[in-house]
Amino acid sequence: MNTITNFWNYFQQNNFVFLLLNEIPKDHLKIHFDKLIEILHQYNKNLDLIIKNKKNGAEIIITANGNPYLFKEVELLVHHAPIVERWKITAFLQPETNLTKYEIGTDKPLEYYGITLRISEMYFIPLEKPNKPTDLGIKVLLKNYIIHKENSRLREAVYVHIEYLIGEKAFANDIAFIEIGQLEGDDENQIELYNLKSYIDIEMKS
Numbered sequence: 001m002n003t004i005t006n007f008w009n010y011f012q013q014n015n016f017v018f019l020l021l022n023e024i025p026k027d028h029l030k031i032h033f034d035k036l037i038e039i040l041h042q043y044n045k046n047l048d049l050i051i052k053n054k055k056n057g058a059e060i061i062i063t064a065n066g067n068p069y070l071f072k073e074v075e076l077l078v079h080h081a082p083i084v085e086r087w088k089i090t091a092f093l094q095p096e097t098n099l100t101k102y103e104i105g106t107d108k109p110l111e112y113y114g115i116t117l118r119i120s121e122m123y124f125i126p127l128e129k130p131n132k133p134t135d136l137g138i139k140v141l142l143k144n145y146i147i148h149k150e151n152s153r154l155r156e157a158v159y160v161h162i163e164y165l166i167g168e169k170a171f172a173n174d175i176a177f178i179e180i181g182q183l184e185g186d187d188e189n190q191i192e193l194y195n196l197k198s199y200i201d202i203e204m205k206s
Contacts, residue, residue, distance in 0.1 A: 003039070003043035004076070004077055005080075006042065006043075007039045007040055007042075007077070008080065008081060008082050010035065010036060010039050011036060011060070011084070012084055014035075014036070015087060017029060018032070018033075018036075018051050019053070019057075019058050019086060021051065021058075036049070040062075043073075043077060044073045046064070046070055047062060047063065047065075047070060047073060047074060048064075048065055049061065049062055049063065050063060050093070057087060057088065058086065058087055058088070059089075059090055060087060060088075060090070061091075061092070061094075062078055062090070062091055062092070063092060063168060064168065065168075066163050066168055066171050068172040071092075071172070074092060075091055078090070078091035092167065093164060094167050094168075095167035095170065095197050096165050096167075096194075096197075099194050099195075101120070102120040102193075102194035103194065105118075106120075107119055107120050110160075110164075112156070112160055112161075113151075113153040113156075114151070114153075115148050115151060115153060115157040117144075117157060117158070117161055119161055119193055119194055120194065121143050121183075122143075122161070122192075123140075123190040123191060123192055124138040124141065124191055124193050124196060125138065125139045125141065125187070125189045125191070126138055126199070126203075127139055127177070127179065129176075129177075132176070135177070136174060136176055136200065136203055137177040138179070139180070139181055140158050140162070140178060140179070140181070140193065141181055141182065141183040141190060142158075142180065142181075142183055145180060145182040146182055149180075154180065155178075158178070158180055159171070161193075162175075162178075162193075162196070165193065165194065165197065170197065174200045174204065175200075
C-alpha cells in the first residue's frame with residue numbers, strides 16, 4: 001500500500017508541473033516525469049502512464065499496456081487515487097469516441113519506432129478459427145506492409161494503434177488473435193479499422 005500512497009503523494013505535490021506541460025522547461029519536466037515513472041514502477045514495473053493536457057484541465061491515464069494480468073493492479077492504483085483539482089484520473093486507455101478524423105482522413109500519422117501508420121488508411125478482415133468459432137480474430141491490412149514487414153516492432157506498432165482506437169480492455173478481452181498483411185485492391189470483406197469497435201459490439205450481441 002505504501003507504494004500506492006507514495007505515487008499519489010508525489011503526483012499531488014507536483015501535479016501543477018504536469019498540468020502546465022507546455023510552459024515548463026523540458027529538462028525540468030523530464031526530471032519530474034522520470035521520478036513519477038520511477039515511483040509508479042516501484043508499485044509495478046510493467047505499468048505506464050500517459051498525461052493528456054486539455055483546455056481547462058488534464059488527464060492522467062494509468063495503463064497496463066494491454067496486459068490483462070495487470071488489470072487488477074491498474075484498478076487498485078486508480079481506486080486509491082485522490083481527488084486532484086483540474087485532473088481526471090483514468091484507468092486504462094479508453095476507446096476513441098470521435099471517429100470523424102478517421103472517416104474524413106484528417107488523422108495525424110502515429111509514429112512508433114520509425115513505423116508510421118494512419119488509422120484512416122488501415123483496414124481489417126474478420127477471421128475465425130474453425131475449432132474455436134466464438135473467438136474473434138482479425139487480419140489488419142496495411143498500405144505499406146511490404147516496407148515494414150521485416151521490422152520486429154511492426155506487430156507492437158499495430159497493437160498500439162488498435163489499443164488507442166478501441167480501448168485497452170476491449171483489445172485484451174475481445175480480440176483473440178491478430179494477423180497482419182498487405183492491403184490489396186478493393187475487397188468487399190475489408191472493413192475500415194476505425195469501425196472495429198462497432199463491429200466488436202455487434203458481434204458480442206449476436
